[in-house]
Amino acid sequence: MSQLSSRTCRVSFWLGVSCYAAIALMLGYALFALLTPDFLVTQAIDKIFHEPVTWTIGPLARILLLVLGLVTLSAVLYTLWHTARLFSLYSTGEAISATTSETISRIGIGLLAQAAMSFFGTTLTGLILSIGAPEGRGILVIAIKGPEIGFALAGGLMMLIGLVMLQAVEAVRENREFV
Numbered sequence: 001m002s003q004l005s006s007r008t009c010r011v012s013f014w015l016g017v018s019c020y021a022a023i024a025l026m027l028g029y030a031l032f033a034l035l036t037p038d039f040l041v042t043q044a045i046d047k048i049f050h051e052p053v054t055w056t057i058g059p060l061a062r063i064l065l066l067v068l069g070l071v072t073l074s075a076v077l078y079t080l081w082h083t084a085r086l087f088s089l090y091s092t093g094e095a096i097s098a099t100t101s102e103t104i105s106r107i108g109i110g111l112l113a114q115a116a117m118s119f120f121g122t123t124l125t126g127l128i129l130s131i132g133a134p135e136g137r138g139i140l141v142i143a144i145k146g147p148e149i150g151f152a153l154a155g156g157l158m159m160l161i162g163l164v165m166l167q168a169v170e171a172v173r174e175n176r177e178f179v
Helices: 006-035 037-048 059-091 098-129 146-178
Strands: none
Touching: 006 037, 006 059, 037 059, 037 098, 059 098, 098 146
């Protein structure tokens, strides 16, 4: 028997489909970035310096920017994958179970990873772009923005909700065994 209404199951199905579409778009974006060598460099320069740089961004910096981009992408894909998984569970009517609880906690982990990558990513991007910069032109960027705080709080909240749901599922299971 389904724990959710058929309407909720249908909406969950389509939200899951939208997560998979977002994953496909993110992978397409990553492929484009890999096939267009200057794309990541240009994006990073615009983000940090807001103007063209006067020095050449060398191969080490380009590789490090690519690695940083892939790590950031991994955090986003991890979150999207588990969000799609949660919607898939909801679409079958499974609302409260150990599996949904663990999935919600994993979404929280993904949101925390995205917050960390946003915070450290800006700093690392500035440092990477400063490799090979003339003296006095390097940059150190440290910034905390509202979305990072929101992602961190949402991630912590999701992890806690998942943990509480898991404890509730275990309590129900214990009560059934007792009776």
